[in-house]
Amino acid sequence: MTTENFRRLTSAVIAASVAKDWAAAVLEWDVTELEEDPTGSGECACGQQELVLLFTITNKRNGAKLYPIGSTCVQKFGRTDLNRQVTLYSDLFRLRAAILNNTQITLTSNHFSRAMIEYLNDEGAFTPDRWDSDGGYAFMLDMFNKHKKDEFTRPQLSKITVLLNRKVIPFVLADKSLG
Ligand SMILES: [Zn+2]
Incomplete structure (x- = not known):
């Protein structure tokens, strides 16, 4: 991920969070949906294009949603439980x-x-x-x-x-x- 992508990700997440700094903002989110776009026309919150697996994350404190977001960006939140949610939704999708x-x-x-x-x-x-x-x-x-x-x-x-x-x-x- 480029520095520019990471900057766009953090500002999108902080803008939609209650907390106004990245370290606290990342704690407010859950992975709540997954859909697939085989045409790869989705663009991630970080600006990354050609997203095929489109996750939705939802803010537990204010109900805000960020969509679409890629698994690489969710991993940037640095939370093991979020990474497990990505795996769970990916497995359900495969099922x-x-x-x-x-x-x-x-x-x-x-x-x-x-x-x-x-x-x-x-x-x-x-x-x-x-x-x-x-x-x-x-x-x-x-x-x-x-x-x-x-x-x-x-x-x-x-x-x-x-x-x-x-x-x-x-x-x-x-x-x-x-x-
Ligand atoms: Zn991204």
């Missing part, structure tokens, strides 16, 4: 692309991470049902942690499939945070 591609979705690290399952729970994907008051969240997390697919019993596997098809996949397809 949705796989669903749209008719790829068979499995509860493995090919398609999921622990952070994704936690996100799905936080966002209400695991609606309570007559089997589980948590909608299968703890079960899915437990099954995901088993990792090796072979360890799943037949009833576990069918419950996973039902939860993926009835809750997780429809939720990801409808998730407005993904463009």
Whole structure:
């Protein structure tokens, strides 16, 4: 990133923040959306052109949004938790692309991470049902942690499939945070 890009980034962020210095302003933001522009016509808050993955960041204190912003710029905030949010949204995006591609979705690290399952729970994907008051969240997390697919019993596997098809996949397809 050039000095000029960094200067434009910091002034855009500070202008939209409550705090008026960079070190404090970076603490006010969360990554809240991701969309893709395959034509690369997006221009980052720093002036960088041909942005394909367009993140939105939202200010927790005043509700301001900055869009589009690239992952390189988000990394400049120097916050591990923001970098994790970039990874989370990128992974969710990849999962949705796989669903749209008719790829068979499995509860493995090919398609999921622990952070994704936690996100799905936080966002209400695991609606309570007559089997589980948590909608299968703890079960899915437990099954995901088993990792090796072979360890799943037949009833576990069918419950996973039902939860993926009835809750997780429809939720990801409808998730407005993904463009
Ligand atoms: Zn940028």
